[in-house]
Amino acid sequence: MSFRDSALLALLVHIQAHLDEELSLDSLARRAELTPTHLQRSFKLLVGESPREYVERLRLERAAFRLLVHDDSVLEIALDCGFRGPETFSRAFSRNFGVSPSAYRNKARSSQAEVLAATTQSPPADFAISETKIRRLRPSHLAFVRHVGPYEEVPESLFDRLEAWATKRGLDAQRVWMGLGHDAPGTTPAEKLRFDAALQVAAAFDAEGGVGYQYFSGGEFAMTTHVGPYGTLAGAYGQIWPRLMDLPKHRLIGLPAVEIYRTSRVTTSLRLNVTEICLPVQSV
Numbered sequence: 624m625s626f627r628d629s630a631l632l633a634l635l636v637h638i639q640a641h642l643d644e645e646l647s648l649d650s651l652a653r654r655a656e657l658t659p660t661h662l663q664r665s666f667k668l669l670v671g672e673s674p675r676e677y678v679e680r681l682r683l684e685r686a687a688f689r690l691l692v693h694d695d696s697v698l699e700i701a702l703d704c705g706f707r708g709p710e711t712f713s714r715a716f717s718r719n720f721g722v723s724p725s726a727y728r729n730k731a732r733s734s735q736a737e738v739l740a741a742t743t744q745s746p747p748a749d750f751a752i753s754e755t756k757i758r759r760l761r762p763s764h765l766a767f768v769r770h771v772g773p774y775e776e777v778p779e780s781l782f783d784r785l786e787a788w789a790t791k792r793g794l795d796a797q798r799v800w801m802g803l804g805h806d807a808p809g810t811t812p813a814e815k816l817r818f819d820a821a822l823q824v825a826a827a828f829d830a831e832g833g834v835g836y837q838y839f840s841g842g843e844f845a846m847t848t849h850v851g852p853y854g855t856l857a858g859a860y861g862q863i864w865p866r867l868m869d870l871p872k873h874r875l876i877g878l879p880a881v882e883i884y885r886t887s888r889v890t891t892s893l894r895l896n897v898t899e900i901c902l903p904v905q906s907v
Contacts, residue, residue: 628669628832632769638678686704687807697712752863756845761841765819766788766821767834767837768833770820777818779891800889801822801823801881804879805879849897851895876904
């Protein structure tokens, strides 16, 4: 059995949804219906990291993000991100980031405050954002194509591939386009950022031809409407971030960042686009 792109996508989706659970090489190999040796070799070839390296990096990056936005203890964050105890977590974290979790939290919050102060002093004029409100998004099935690399380099062709895939299968012409950013710039190296160009579909399906399937669980999100070129979305996040640190009765719980594109077709060259920027929150 060859380890096809569709099988890899399915395994990567499983990993990102179960980072707080047991993800040994043997368990992943069983899920992929491969021998551990075959999975190890194929995964390393296609992803550039071994399964263990990949899982640990995602867990550490999730923990780093939560150290920035949560006041939970280091132990609570370690356990929530799939580590068995604080010692194992601290060693792995220090090896990856060069500082202890507590030192990282202090440094990251200080740096974030400086960046936000500079950003909010000069609001850009080439886009506009609405108030941020708490909204509940419904669960949905998604067809997606993954981009790995800088978010600003996500090509329009990913959405074109999804359009061609949906048209070939005679799916409803009413499109709901989404983008899911799974990683935080500044925490995850730019060349490893994961972005899914996604299209809502009616039901689950078997991944094929590089088009994967994932279930979007919905829930409560802090939603802000952005109007302007897609290239200004990064600036919009900078304006939205301070609001998320002071939400009444809610707190930011992490990623992915979900973008809903209010258009019948995603065209990056257009100057006037309406995008709902949604970040997951929970009641406190």
